[in-house]
Amino acid sequence: MKNITLIAMLLFISIANLDAQQKNLTLYGNMSLADAKAIKASHPNEIDIIAVNNNEAAVHMSEEVDHLLHELRSTHGPGYTYSSSAEVAIQDINTSRMIRPSLMNFTITEGESVEKALQVISKSNIEDQIKELEGYGSRFHTKSGANKSGNDLKAKWEAMAALYNRDDVSVRIVQHRSTPMNSVVMTIKGAELPKEHVIIGGHLDSTSNNNNTAPGGDDDASGISVITEATRTLFEIGFVPKRTIEVMAYAGEERGLLGSREIADDYGRRNVNVVAVGQFDMSNFKSSSRDVYFVSDSNAIDPSLTGFFQKLLDTYHGSNSGDRITYGTTLCGYGCSDHRFWFENGYKTAFPFESSFSDFQRNNFIYHRTNDLMRNVPGGDASHSFKFAKLAVEYLIEVAKKSKTLSSPEFSQEGYELYVINDHLKFKSQPSSSAIKSLVIFDVTGKRVLKNKNLGNKGSVSLNGFSAGAYVVSLELENKKEISKKVILN
Ligand code: BES
Ligand code: ZN
Secondary structure, three states: OHHHHHHHHHHHHHHHHHHHHHOOEEEEEEEEHHHHHHHHHHOOOOEEEEEEEOOEEEEEEEHHHHHHHHHHHOOOOOOEEEEOOHHHHHHHHHOOOOOOOOOOOOOOOOHHHHHHHHHHOOHHHHHHHHHHHHOOOEOOOOOHHHHHHHHHHHHHHHHHHHHOOOOOEEEEEEOOOOOOOOEEEEEEOOOOEEEEEEEEEEEOOOOOOOOOOEOOHHHHHHHHHHHHHHHHHHHHOOOOEOEEEEEEEEOOHHHOOHHHHHHHHHHHHOOOEEEEEEEOOOOOOOOOOOOEEEEOOOOOOOHHHHHHHHHHHHHHHOOOOOOOOOEEEEOOOOOOOOHHHHHHOOOOEEOEEOOOHHHHHHHOOOOOOOOOOHHHOOOOOOHHHHHHHHHHHHHHHHHHOEOOEEOOOOEOOOOEEEEEEOOEEEEEEOOOOOOEEEEEEEEOOOOEEEEEEEEEOEEEEEOOOOOOEEEEEEEEEOOOOEEEEEEEEO
């Protein structure tokens, strides 16, 4: 009897112990079977392998494994992706990629806009923003700097749109279930094909061996700064896209692609027409002979979009260009960044990276470290990222394509603003200026093609049905003066 009690007690204690040892298994996810086995061998209490398919494992793991993997990662092998439950983790290793038809042919037709853009793109803007983002100390997804940087980024993007009078631009915060951090998305509405989306993204969060100090200068303030400067450049040249452009700063990438997964799954579920997804994650630490290395893993990257990115570099930075950008290809293992779940959802992805993967492993000593700062990259500035910003601008212009209505907004000296956007003529007068009595549009032959009266100080006139060509828009003012401006519809 006594013995039985003892055995029962021992059993109870060991079950309780087992419980205590394993109660820190808080995350579900997928990783390579090799990594899962390696971690199971060295840290048996930190991970359970719950299912296996081919070389992938569905696991139940502790937060510690996240760090272990990031350590492993700097020498070999892929990371992991987060799943919200055991069921999802198992489903994730067993489901295959969604198949979608191609929505467009990628062509190079927008040389004029690209050349203009390359004149005004700024390296120092990229440098300023990288430093700004490093300044949060840590953007680890659960730290206060994460959402603070997101809110500030939203304000920065809104201010940028306002500066260039873009009322076709909006910025939204995206909340997530899997992380307290929010993603930030800027949308430039397509003037002709608004339902076709061209996406460019990078991750806003950071990580390090000490998550209180995770400046994430290269990984991935460099990507966020590249996509921001690329977008500002579009505004600077008054570029109005045919297709909708979305600029995405993802939350919680370092914790297993949290933000981008929720967004990509949502777009996939709603069958949003995404024509292309460009990922910019790490662009400022040059450690290979060539400039750009296209990640080419067949399980996360679309070869046709990648080939198109390469053609952009051949066209605008080829061997007889004064602004040469060379490239190669590299592999990063499975799902190493936010492009992963866009790909899983059937969309076309490309990922230009800062160096070859082997040179990265040899040389990038700041990766996921507390000293991931711009001053520690070779050169100490944003020269390397600058090349990626050019590629980003070329991608956005050539895939989204210039809309046929284009004119950059500006206030005339007299205090009137007149511009064409989304097939509409917009006008506005400053409060101190004389009121607008009427608006008249003449074609090149001088024929009056439209007259609107009693317009007030702000409004918009539809230009639907106007054929391409030059027009003169004239505002007749209360004080009898007249202001004219030429607009081109092409
Ligand atoms: N920027 C890295 C991805 C990366 C690293 C690409 C090195 C190419 C070379 C990204 O932020 C990251 O750290 N990803 C994780 C995986 C993710 C699924 C948690 C990684 O690579 O360990
Ligand atoms: Zn990282």
